[in-house]
Amino acid sequence: MDESLAPPDAASGPGPNWLRAYRLMLTIRLFEDRVNDLYQRKLMPGLAHLSSGEEGVAVGVCTALRDDDYITSTHRGHGHCLAKGASPDLMFAELLGKAAGYCGGKGGSMHIADQARGNLGANAIVGGSLGIATGAGLSIKQRGTDQVAVSFIGDGALGQGVLYEVMNMASLWKLPVIYVCENNLYGEYTPGAETVAGKPLDRALAFGIPATEVDGQDVRAVYQAMATAVAHSRGGGGPAFLLCSTYRYFGHHVGDVDRGYYRSREEEQFWREHRDPITLAREWLEAEGMADRASLEGLAEELTRELDAAVEFALAAPFPDPDQVATDVFA
Amino acid sequence: MSSPDSMATDEWRELTMAQAIREAIAEEMRRDESVFVIGEDVAEAGTPFKVLSGLVEEFGTDRVLDTPISEPGFTGMGVGAAMTGRRPVVDIMFGDFLGLVMDQVANQAAKVHYMSGGKLSVPLTIRTTMGATRRSAAQHSQSLHAWVSHIPGLKVVLPSTPYDAKGLMKSAIRDNSPVVFFEDKMNYQQRGRVPVAEYTIPLGLADIKRPGKDVTLIATSSMVLVALEAAEVLAQEGIECEVVDPRTTVPLDRDALIESVRRTTRAVVIDEGHRSYGVGAELAAVVAEGAFYYLDAPVRRLGAMDVPIPFSPVLEDLTVPTAEGLAATVRELCRRK
Numbered sequence: 001m002d003e004s005l006a007p008p009d010a011a012s013g014p015g016p017n018w019l020r021a022y023r024l025m026l027t028i029r030l031f032e033d034r035v036n037d038l039y040q041r042k043l044m045p046g047l048a049h050l051s052s053g054e055e056g057v058a059v060g061v062c063t064a065l066r067d068d069d070y071i072t073s074t075h076r077g078h079g080h081c082l083a084k085g086a087s088p089d090l091m092f093a094e095l096l097g098k099a100a101g102y103c104g105g106k107g108g109s110m111h112i113a114d115q116a117r118g119n120l121g122a123n124a125i126v127g128g129s130l131g132i133a134t135g136a137g138l139s140i141k142q143r144g145t146d147q148v149a150v151s152f153i154g155d156g157a158l159g160q161g162v163l164y165e166v167m168n169m170a171s172l173w174k175l176p177v178i179y180v181c182e183n184n185l186y187g188e189y190t191p192g193a194e195t196v197a198g199k200p201l202d203r204a205l206a207f208g209i210p211a212t213e214v215d216g217q218d219v220r221a222v223y224q225a226m227a228t229a230v231a232h233s234r235g236g237g238g239p240a241f242l243l244c245s246t247y248r249y250f251g252h253h254v255g256d257v258d259r260g261y262y263r264s265r266e267e268e269q270f271w272r273e274h275r276d277p278i279t280l281a282r283e284w285l286e287a288e289g290m291a292d293r294a295s296l297e298g299l300a301e302e303l304t305r306e307l308d309a310a311v312e313f314a315l316a317a318p319f320p321d322p323d324q325v326a327t328d329v330f331a
Numbered sequence: 332m333s334s335p336d337s338m339a340t341d342e343w344r345e346l347t348m349a350q351a352i353r354e355a356i357a358e359e360m361r362r363d364e365s366v367f368v369i370g371e372d373v374a375e376a377g378t379p380f381k382v383l384s385g386l387v388e389e390f391g392t393d394r395v396l397d398t399p400i401s402e403p404g405f406t407g408m409g410v411g412a413a414m415t416g417r418r419p420v421v422d423i424m425f426g427d428f429l430g431l432v433m434d435q436v437a438n439q440a441a442k443v444h445y446m447s448g449g450k451l452s453v454p455l456t457i458r459t460t461m462g463a464t465r466r467s468a469a470q471h472s473q474s475l476h477a478w479v480s481h482i483p484g485l486k487v488v489l490p491s492t493p494y495d496a497k498g499l500m501k502s503a504i505r506d507n508s509p510v511v512f513f514e515d516k517m518n519y520q521q522r523g524r525v526p527v528a529e530y531t532i533p534l535g536l537a538d539i540k541r542p543g544k545d546v547t548l549i550a551t552s553s554m555v556l557v558a559l560e561a562a563e564v565l566a567q568e569g570i571e572c573e574v575v576d577p578r579t580t581v582p583l584d585r586d587a588l589i590e591s592v593r594r595t596t597r598a599v600v601i602d603e604g605h606r607s608y609g610v611g612a613e614l615a616a617v618v619a620e621g622a623f624y625y626l627d628a629p630v631r632r633l634g635a636m637d638v639p640i641p642f643s644p645v646l647e648d649l650t651v652p653t654a655e656g657l658a659a660t661v662r663e664l665c666r667r668k
Contacts, residue, residue, distance in 0.1 A: 103447050131411055138408055143416060168399055331444045331454070331508045
């Protein structure tokens with residue numbers, strides 16, 4: 001933790017509802033399981049980049065945000081979207097290209113936007129939404145509100161030049177933007193060790209941006225670090241950078257099955273068995289006496305029913321009318 | 332038609348193109364506090380061409396933002412600010428720098444409204460330049476309006492007079508879609524009549540700059556001046572040219588172009604982009620499709636040569652359409668060599 005980030009009130013307040021956070025993480029996991037299933041059964045067109053294993057980051061970050069705060073997301077964005085409050089049925093509908101989807105079926109998995117909850121959209125260009133999030137920060141400053149804008153990026157975006165351009169301006173102009181880098185160790189099919197020189201945190205620190213590394217598998221640690229960053233930015237302190245170590249359980253996308261050439265099954269197994277954010281949170285909830293095994297199993301059953309119903313809704317929903325193809329080109 | 336002469340107003344004055352553009356931006360900034368300017372050297376410097384001189388004195392550095400030399404960064408920020416309640420005017424100093432910002436323009440700004448099913452919009456204006464013969468060589472002389480005209484979701488404006496520039500700029504800023512506004516840097520000092528009273532010109536409305544019955548010259552941006560010069564010469568020879576200025580390539584006033592060519596039965600398209608695969612090709616195709624059975628001759632195209640713009644004045648002048656070259660083409664078309 002950079003010393004310029006003083007412990008904020010937000011982090012020492014009553015704290016979030018951890019059961020709600022657990023519920024959100026489990027929702028994301030069950031959501032992604034169903035995306036995988038829909039894709040394997042050839043019911044879902046296009047591409048699917050699953051965020052299973054990274055739930056602690058999405059939920060820890062968004063738990064520290066208000067509804068009117070902005071986020072931008074990535075191609076691996078289902079978790080961010082759900083954590084910011086999106087509804088699974090409308091998300092599934094979007095993933096299946098249905099009219100009821102968040103974008104009327106025009107965006108799909110990589111472009112879900114939910115402006116009612118400040119979600120300015122997922123982006124299929126790596127680092128593509130960095131400018132948008134930073135511009136939202138400029139807008140916040142100009143409008144004089146106390147919102148913040150969060151740019152979720154992956155470690156792959158560390159290779160994009162625009163990151164350094166916008167961090168420079170965000171720092172110069174003290175914009176309320178928080179760059180959340182999910183380091184899942186692989187940019188597509190290539191280990192980060194082959195593509196990232198030096199230390200990622202140093203890149204933010206070079207611009208005078210407070211930067212923190214946190215265990216992304218520990219939702220409480222992510223929340224605490226994020227709450228600190230949010231308090232810093234909301235209070236007019238300018239941008240912050242959060243590096244979250246995490247792991248994606250699946251390949252770059254659902255079709256990336258034979259991945260032995262870039263990572264081992266043993267490594268994947270280790271993360272699933274010892275570093276799973278949902279298991280870690282469950283163990284903590286039980287140890288703290290905030291929930292017992294039976295109630296959490298009941299919750300899992302409830303969410304399973306909910307998500308199955310959401311899939312059924314989306315499968316039954318109609319496709320867009322053909323006349324929609326030429327609408328929404330211009331505002 | 333909305334040419335100056337057809338507009339009833341008491342007071343007119345002469346402005347340069349640069350002054351007209353500045354006046355439009357200043358008026359919109361006074362009218363709407365969400366409008367702001369962002370780019371390189373836009374504040375105290377007022378841009379290298381002095382188009383924005385005086386704005387920072389009136390509106391301050393909160394609304395006229397000098398940026399680092401980071402075109403993708405500040406253009407992307409313009410997109411994000413536009414999506415969240417602002418109306419940015421992004422300044423890309425030279426059109427050639429569009430090469431740096433095409434992800435922000437083509438993949439982000441142009442697509443946000445559609446990808447979000449109409450939920451998000453990007454009321455963004457990007458000002459940039461075009462035009463050769465300033466001896467600025469290959470990376471500061473291109474006319475790249477075809478690039479952005481090709482991307483659905485972007486509107487594209489090519490003003491040819493101070494009057495048009497002001498009215499179209501005000502409409503661009505008020506538009507809820509991203510608009511790319513090309514200013515020919517050779518025309519900044521061109522003077523023209525502009526009313527004192529406020530006015531706007533809708534995007535997507537062509538203007539007949541000179542009526543005529545023998546041949547239609549469809550010209551964009553500074554090529555309108557070339558066309559008017561050629562028309563003057565040809566008039567002495569008994570050929571009456573109609574000069575039609577689309578003013579915007581997107582939306583394109585197809586009906587106006589087709590209607591003119593159906594009357595004159597001949598058409599030449601003059602555009603300063605490279606001749607191949609360009610705006611000129613699109614305009615020619617529109618006329619060929621819409622007026623084929625009225626044509627007495629093939630539609631002709633004049634554009635910049637398909638070479639990088641050379642530095643040497645002797646070479647550079649060969650690359651762009653001229654009034655002489657256009658007049659020769661028209662004579663050929665009208666079989667009056």
